[in-house]
Amino acid sequence: MYSLGVRREFSARHYLIGGDWGAENIEHTHRYRMELALEALTLDRHGFLVDIVEVEQHLEAVLADFAGRTLNELASFSGLNPSIERLATILHAAFSARLAHFRLEALTVTLWEDDIAWTSYRAPL
Numbered sequence: 001m002y003s004l005g006v007r008r009e010f011s012a013r014h015y016l017i018g019g020d021w022g023a024e025n026i027e028h029t030h031r032y033r034m035e036l037a038l039e040a041l042t043l044d045r046h047g048f049l050v051d052i053v054e055v056e057q058h059l060e061a062v063l064a065d066f067a068g069r070t071l072n073e074l075a076s077f078s079g080l081n082p083s084i085e086r087l088a089t090i091l092h093a094a095f096s097a098r099l100a101h102f103r104l105e106a107l108t109v110t111l112w113e114d115d116i117a118w119t120s121y122r123a124p125l
Helices: 052-064 084-098
Strands: 002-013 028-038 106-113 117-124
Touching: 002 052, 028 052, 028 084, 052 084, 084 106, 084 117
Parallel strands: none
Antiparallel strands: 002 028, 028 106, 106 117
16 A cells, blocks of 8 residues: 655634633634645556645645634534544545545545644545
C-alpha cells in the first residue's frame, strides 16, 4: 500500500456547546494543522499515487471554507458541537467527495489543534 500526505495550516474560531467547558464556551481562535493522507494499492503510469498539484488545489479550496471562519456558523456544524473530532470528520467527507476520481483505498485526515491536541479520522473509500 502506498501513502502520500500533504499538509496545511489554517486558523478558525469556535465555541463549544452542550456542556460547561469554561472558557471553551466563549468564542476563541485555534491554529489548526491538517494532514491529508491518501492511500492506494498502485501507482499511475507516471509512478505517482496522485497528482500532488491537483490534490493541493482541492486542499486549498476545502480549507478556504473553514479558514478565518467561526465553525459554529457553518451549515456543516448546524446544531453540532464543533469539536476537533467533528471537524476532522467533516473535512474527510469534503475531501472524499473531491478526490473520488482517484483510485484510493483510504483517506485519513489528521488534525492538530494549537499543537496540544490532535485527532485522526480514517475511512476506506
